[in-house]
Structures are given as C-alpha cells and as structure tokens.
C-alpha cells in the first residue's frame with residue numbers, strides 16, 4: 644500500500660465485541676479480493692473473532708455491539724483509556740441497534756419469561772457514545788466493507804473521512820431500482836444516510852434506516868408523503884425505531 648514510494652505505518656488495532664451478532668466485526672475478514680491486503684495494512688493486536696492475539700498495546704479500538712451489561716460498561720471505560728482513537732462499528736455500537744427494541748419492555752418480566760428461575764443480567768441497551776466519547780462512527784447493519792476499507796486507508800494517512808451527505812434514494816436511483824413506495828411499502832431511504840448502495844430496495848424491501856439519518860433530512864416532507872401513501876404512525880414508528888438511529892425524530 645505504498646503511495647509516492649512511502650510505506651505508511653501499520654495501524655495497531657483491536658476489535659472488541661459487545662452485545663450484537665458480531666456481523667460487523669466479521670466484515671474485517673470479509674471480501675476475498677481485498678482481505679489479504681486489507682489485513683496487511685493492520686497490526687491486529689486483539690481480535691477474538693479472527694486472531695489468538697490478545698494484547699492491549701493498540702492505538703485504534705473498534706467497538707462492535709451495544710452496551711447492555713454492567714461488565715461491558717467497565718470494559719468499555721478501560722478500552723477508552725487505552726485507545727487513541729475509538730471507533731463505533733455498526734448500528735449496534737452507533738445507535739444501540741436492534742438491541743434497543745427491548746428498551747420499551749419490562750425487562751424483569753421478559754427475563755423471567757425467557758430464563759425462568761435463572762434470570763440473566765440485562766440493562767437497557769445503550770450506544771457506545773452514551774457511555775464514553777466516540778471519535779468516529781461507522782453505521783450500518785452490518786457495516787459496508789468497502790466503506791470500512793476506505794476509512795482504514797484514511798486513518799493510515801491521517802486524512803479525515805467524509806461520509807455521504809446524500810440519502811439512500813440517491814444510490815437507489817443510480818441503480819434504476821423501482822421505488823418501493825410504488826410497490827406499496829414504506830421506505831426510509833429519503834431520510835437515511837447513503838453509502839450502502841441501497842441493497843434493501845434492490846432486494847424489494849423498504850429501507851429501515853440502519854445507517855441512521857442523512858444530514859439535513861426533510862422529515863416534514865417525508866412524513867407527509869408517508870401519510871399520503873396511507874402509512875399509519877405506528878408503522879412509521881416501527882421503521883424509525885428498528886435500528887435506534889432516529890431517536891427523537893417524530
């Protein structure tokens with residue numbers, strides 16, 4: 644990965660899993676065409692999913708998952724102290740993700756129903772930034788590997804990364820996809836940050852906003868269109884709440 648004959652220093656990274664499906668960290672080992680070069684650019688110091696290395700001498704910590712237990716809070720604070728740069732990786736880490744769906748429930752009751760006489764510790768799900776300061780958030784469920792690769796290159800050269808300022812609709816139209824609204828479904832594409840290349844509309848499913856809000860989203864216009872198309876508040880709220888990225892938007 645030389646540029647103008649200069650070999651950048653390898654990034655000393657650690658990847659830590661909290662509450663989530665671990666799908667975002669799995670993206671580090673994904674995409675056969677580039678994974679060998681991608682991992683060559685990194686010195687993986689700690690990453691349970693792909694390496695037996697378990698060191699604590701890292702500069703960049705990627706956090707995958709939401710925080711839902713007391714021991715996770717302690718571990719996250721410790722990681723924050725060590726890391727020069729702390730990156731929230733994926734919707735669970737950035738917004739709480741699908742884990743936040745449980746926050747509206749009576750957790751004691753649910754715990755008893757699921758685990759009977761052996762209840763497990765479970766706190767309301769929180770995003771990483773609700774516990775410690777976060778330097779960079781990479782949204783998505785899972786994160787987009789191409790985007791992660793680009794971000795790592797920017798980190799290597801210490802150049803700020805610019806996330807897309809356009810909504811999912813922009814990429815959807817570039818792909819000539821029939822609008823999901825025309826198929827009678829709700830889609831959060833107009834208010835969601837692009838960068839995923841619209842895989843959900845391409846597969847015939849409305850966007851659920853896993854990348855969170857696009858900058859300067861026109862919510863009033865979106866709600867007006869959704870209501871005109873016959874979607875009820877409950878259905879709109881279900882979409883907005885799904886990944887936790889639209890908290891406070893109604």
Ligand code: SF4
Nearest residue numbers: 663666733734735784
């Ligand atoms: S954001 Fe999605 S893919 Fe990533 S850990 Fe959470 S549930 Fe899994």
Ligand code: SF4
Nearest residue numbers: 812815822823830832
């Ligand atoms: S399907 Fe969704 S993302 Fe695509 S143009 Fe329609 S509203 Fe936008």
Ligand code: SF4
Nearest residue numbers: 839843850851852853
């Ligand atoms: S279309 Fe929406 S839900 Fe699907 S990956 Fe993109 S942002 Fe996430």
